[in-house]
Amino acid sequence: MLSARSCMTKQIRSFASLRDKAIKIDPKYLRQPEIKDHRKYPEYPQISVILQGYDYAPLELFQSYVHRISGRFKFNVVESYAVPGKRERxxxxxxxxxxxxxxxxxxxxxxIIRIENIPSVKLQLFAQILRTHIPIGVDITIKDFTKEDDNCRYIPDLLLKEKQDELKMLDDPIIRKNLGWE
Known part of the structure; x- marks a missing residue:
């Protein structure tokens, strides 16, 4: 009986498993190649995110939130600045x-938050997130950057403008003649 059992075990062991039957593949070919996304989307060169509100605290907090979110989207924040307040009666x-x-x-x-090189695909999602989380009393405008946006942050020096106009008037030949310079 012992010999019959050992003979059976030899037969069972001699059957090949599926693993033994499978073709041996070199492990370096098992990984799939990386697929690169070569699509190019148009980019906005520079946009301005303009936040306006009558309450100072929520406006400042939302400005920091916009800055953080644009960092998470890997946008390049050029600068973020405040414009002098406008008093209304x-x-x-x-x-x-x-x-x-x-x-x-x-x-x-x-x-105003200026952001550079934004892919057009991500801008829609970015704007939707900002609109979703905007606090009450804060208005948001997203538009292309213009020079007027940059000029509005400076307070005009009225005395300097007056002196410049006075110097321009001195170039007038009639005024120069009245002053006795010619």
């Missing part, structure tokens, strides 16, 4: 009269 009149009932002074604060 609001007058409420009594019904059916010209008598002033209440008067308010409000300041409109504005923050």
């Amino acid at each position: 609001i007058v409420l009149y009594k019904p059916n009269s010209s008598v002033i009932d209440k008067e308010y002074l409000l300041t409109l604060y504005q923050r």
Whole structure:
């Protein structure tokens, strides 16, 4: 009986398993090649994200949020700055009269974030995320960067403008003659 059992075990062991039957493949060919995405999307050269609001604190917090989100999207934030506040006077009149009932002074604060090289595919998602998380009382505008956006951040020096106009007037031949210079 012992010999019959050993004979059976030899037969069982002599059957090839599926692993033994499979073709041996070199491990370096088992990995799939990396597929590169060669698609090119048009990019916006520079955009301005303009935030406006009457309340200073939520505006500042949302500006930092926009900065963080643009970092997560791997956008290049060129600069982020505040524009001087614009004061507005609001007058409420009594019904059916010209008598002033209440008067308010409000300041409109504005923050501008300039971002460079944004793929057009990601801009839509970026804008949607900003619109979803915008706090109450804050307005957002996303547009192409223009030079006027940059010029609005400087406060004009009225005295300097006045002196420049005065110098230009001195170039006028009639004024030079009246002054006795010619």
